Amino acid sequence: MKHFIFExxxxxxxxxxxxxxxxxxxxxxxxxLMRAGGGGGRGGGIRRIKDIRQNCVVxxxxxxxxxxxxxxxFNYLRREGTGKxxxxxxxxxxxxxxxxxxxxxKNFRIFLSPQSxxxxxxxxxxxxxxxxxxxxxxxxYWQAAEHYNTAHxxxxxxxxGADKDGKDIIIGRDIVKTYMRETARDLCTAMIGSRTPSxxxxxxEKEAYADxxxxxxxxxxxxxxxNKIYLEYxxxxxxxxxxxxxxxxLQGLGLCEWDSGHYTVKKNWEEELRIQxxxxxxxxxxxxxxxxxxxxxxxxEPAKHGMITGRVTKIYKTDDVSDNHAILLEGINGAxxxxxxxxxxxxxxxxxxxxxxxxxxxxxxxRPFINQRTMESLEREIKKEGYTSxxxxxxxxxTNAERGKGAxxxx
Numbered sequence: 001m002k003h004f005i006f007e008x009x010x011x012x013x014x015x016x017x018x019x020x021x022x023x024x025x026x027x028x029x030x031x032x033l034m035r036a037g038g039g040g041g042r043g044g045g046i047r048r049i050k051d052i053r054q055n056c057v058v059x060x061x062x063x064x065x066x067x068x069x070x071x072x073x074f075n076y077l078r079r080e081g082t083g084k085x086x087x088x089x090x091x092x093x094x095x096x097x098x099x100x101x102x103x104x105x106k107n108f109r110i111f112l113s114p115q116s117x118x119x120x121x122x123x124x125x126x127x128x129x130x131x132x133x134x135x136x137x138x139x140x141y142w143q144a145a146e147h148y149n150t151a152h153x154x155x156x157x158x159x160x161g162a163d164k165d166g167k168d169i170i171i172g173r174d175i176v177k178t179y180m181r182e183t184a185r186d187l188c189t190a191m192i193g194s195r196t197p198s199x200x201x202x203x204x205e206k207e208a209y210a211d212x213x214x215x216x217x218x219x220x221x222x223x224x225x226x227n228k229i230y231l232e233y234x235x236x237x238x239x240x241x242x243x244x245x246x247x248x249x250l251q252g253l254g255l256c257e258w259d260s261g262h263y264t265v266k267k268n269w270e271e272e273l274r275i276q277x278x279x280x281x282x283x284x285x286x287x288x289x290x291x292x293x294x295x296x297x298x299x300x301e302p303a304k305h306g307m308i309t310g311r312v313t314k315i316y317k318t319d320d321v322s323d324n325h326a327i328l329l330e331g332i333n334g335a336x337x338x339x340x341x342x343x344x345x346x347x348x349x350x351x352x353x354x355x356x357x358x359x360x361x362x363x364x365x366x367r368p369f370i371n372q373r374t375m376e377s378l379e380r381e382i383k384k385e386g387y388t389s390x391x392x393x394x395x396x397x398x399t400n401a402e403r404g405k406g407a408x409x410x411x
Contacts, residue, residue, distance in 0.1 A: 050200065052194040052195050052200065053185045053186065053188070053189040053194060053195070054114060054115060054116055054119065054185055054188035054189045054192060054194070054195060055114070055115035055116075055185065055188075055195075055203070056112060056113065056114045056115065056119075056124075056181070056184040056185050056187075056188050057111070057112070057113040057114075057115075057152075057154075058110070058111065058112055058113075058176065058180045058181045058184045059110070059111040059176075059319075059321050060108060060109065060110045060111070060171065060176045060180065060321070061108070061109050061319070061321050061322035061324070062106065062107065062108045062109070062161075062171075063106070063107055063109070063322070063323065064105050064106050064161075065105060066103065066104070066105040068107075068323055068343075069103060069104075069105065069106075069107040069158075070103070072107065072109060072158055073091075073099075073103075073143060073158055076156075077089060077091060077143065077144075077145040077156055077158060078090075078091060078145060081149055082145070082147040082148065082149045083146075083147075083148065084146070084148050089145040089146060089147055090145065090146075091143050091144070091145050092122070092143070092144055092145075093129075093142045093143040093144050093157075094140075094141045094142055094143060096143075098141070099141050099142075099143050099160065102141050102160060102162065102164075103160060104160055104161045104162045105161065106160075106161025106162070106168070106169070107158060107159065107160060107161050108158070108159040108161065108169070108171060109156065109157070109158055109159075109321045109322060110156070110157040110158075110159065110180070110321075111154060111155075111156060111157075111320065111321040112124060112125065112128065112154060112155045112157070112184055113152050113153075113154035113155075114152075114154075114184075114188045115152070115188075115203075116188065116192055117152075117153060118191075118192045119188045119191050119192055120191060121146045121153060121154070121155045122146065122155075123191060124155065124184070124187055124188065124191070125144045125146075125155050125157060127187050128157070128180075128183060128184060128187060129142055129144075129157065131183050131187070132180070132183075135175070135179055135183075136169075136171065136175070138163040138165075138167060138169055139163050139164035139165060140159055140160070140163055140164070140169075141159070141160035141162075141163065141164065142157055142158065142159045142160065143157075143158045144156065144157045144158070156320075156321070204216075204242075205242070205245075207242075207246070208242055208245035208246040208249060209245070209249050210249075211253065211273075211276050211280075211283060212273055212274070212276050212277035213270060213273040213274045213276075213277055216242060216243075216246055217246070217270070217273065219239075219243075220243055220246060220247075221270075223243070224265060227264045227265050227266075227267060228262040228263070228264050229243075229247065229256075229262060229263040229264065229265065230262070231243060231244070231263070247263050250265065250269065253272075253283055254266070254283075254286065254294065255269040255272060255273070256269065266295075275299050275338075279299075279316075279318050279326060279338065279340060280318065281316045281318060281326070282299070282338055285297065285314060285316070285328045285338055288313055288314045288328055289313065289328070289330060289336055290313055290330065291311075291330050291389065291390040291391035291394060292330045292331075292334065292335065292336040292389070292390070292391065296334060296335045296336055297335075297336045297337070297338060298335060298336070298337055298338070299337075299338050299340075300329075300337040300338060300339040300340070300356065300368065302357075302358030302367070302368060303358070305337065306357065306358070307355055307356065307357040307358075308329060308331050308333075308335075308337055308339075308355065308356050308357075309331060309332055309333075309353075309354070309355045309356075309373065309378065309381060310329050310330045310331035310332050310333075310336075310337075310353075310354070310378075310391060311329070311330055311351060311352065311353055311354070311391065311395075312327050312328070312329055312348060312349070312350050312351065312352045312354055313328045313329070313330050313336075313350065313351075314327070314328040314350060315327050315328075315345065315348070315349075315350060316328070317344075318340065322342075323342065323343045323344060324340065324341065324342060324343075325340075325341045325343065325344050325345060326338055326339055326340045326341055327339045327341065327345060327348070327356075327370070329354065329356060330391050331389070331391070332378055332381065332382050332385075332387050332389060332391055332392045332395065333385070333387055333389060333392075334387070334388075334389035334390075334391075334392075337356070339356055339368050340368070341368060341370075342367065345370055347372070348370055348372070352372065353372070353373040353374060353375055353377070353378050353395075354370050354371060354372055354373055355370070355371045355373055356368050356369070356370055356371075357369055357371070375395060375398055375399050375402070376399060378395050379395055379396060379399045382395060382396065
């Protein structure tokens with residue numbers, strides 16, 4: 001009972017009590033645990049284990065259009081200039097006739113792009129499809145092609161929306177985010193081995209020059225106060241040099257500048273980089289603006305921005321896997337909007353006057369819809385709302401010139 005004291009009719013632990021167990025051994029065990037990354041101390045917590053598996057980009061999109069399904073199969077997968085020899089890519093997978101006879105409107109497009117060129121794409125694709133069938137229980141109709149027309153050779157897999165048992169195929173986002181990506185990395189690693197220390201170092205250095213949000217940016221945030229970067233808190237010379245390289249790249253992207261003795265980041269620099277990670281032409285679109293300051297470019301959000309009106313400055317195809325497009329719309333209100341679309345905008349050309357508004361699809365999600373406008377209708381809206389933006393002024397001048405000279409607009 002030495003470790004208890006009796007107080008107020010209750011037993012309480014005596015704070016003066018010390019166990020007779022050898023405390024030296026206990027301390028040694030604790031130090032060993034800290035060294036192993038199991039506790040606090042100088043190690044700062046649990047030691048992180050490096051993931052040395054090969055990297056592989058995996059994306060998936062789906063469509064419910066038979067026309068789009070056929071376009072993918074007959075045109076996109078085998079288009080000229082994508083094959084290893086510069087010709088058409090070769091299709092493989094389910095026997096061609098069997099696939100054609102069972103094509104449904106619903107289809108899935110899966111994109112695999114290993115970081116290493118040593119990974120054999122055909123082996124990767126076949127192994128990946130087998131694993132996907134085991135995971136989902138479906139017996140898939142599929143066709144694939146390898147494309148060699150970019151810096152990173154990659155494969156496209158087209159999966160029919162109904163399997164060989166007639167089941168409607170459903171592949172959730174969690175399957176893509178977890179199972180597909182992890183499986184692709186494991187398969188690449190099994191083929192060519194883990195990344196070497198030099199490859200890991202190279203990957204870390206490449207982060208400084210990425211046009212998207214990276215782990216290095218997360219660390220950079222730790223030495224930013226307000227919007228100023230304090231390099232004196234960067235740590236060792238290696239880390240500081242990586243930050244300096246990153247800052248230089250951010251300057252090139254227009255997201256950082258030198259001001260009053262400090263590097264300063266743009267207010268929404270993180271948001272811009274994250275958007276660029278989703279749409280690889282977003283940052284480039286700022287350089288296409290003709291009437292609007294790049295600081296006023298926004299990613300169009302239907303629920304937030306509602307209806308927007310202006311002129312189409314540029315049309316982009318934003319994804320090689322899907323039919324996703326985007327338009328760069330400069331608004332008569334002085335803002336510019338990068339508007340993601342889920343297919344190519346039909347009948348819309350650059351310099352067209354349009355309005356974009358949102359509608360709810362069957363799943364209850366808001367989707368942008370484009371309406372053609374005339375320059376006269378833009379002029380009326382400008383005068384009604386009292387807009388004085390550079391585009392608003394240009395529209396007024398164009399409509400006045402049309403009425404005065406009978407000439408066509410500056411299209």
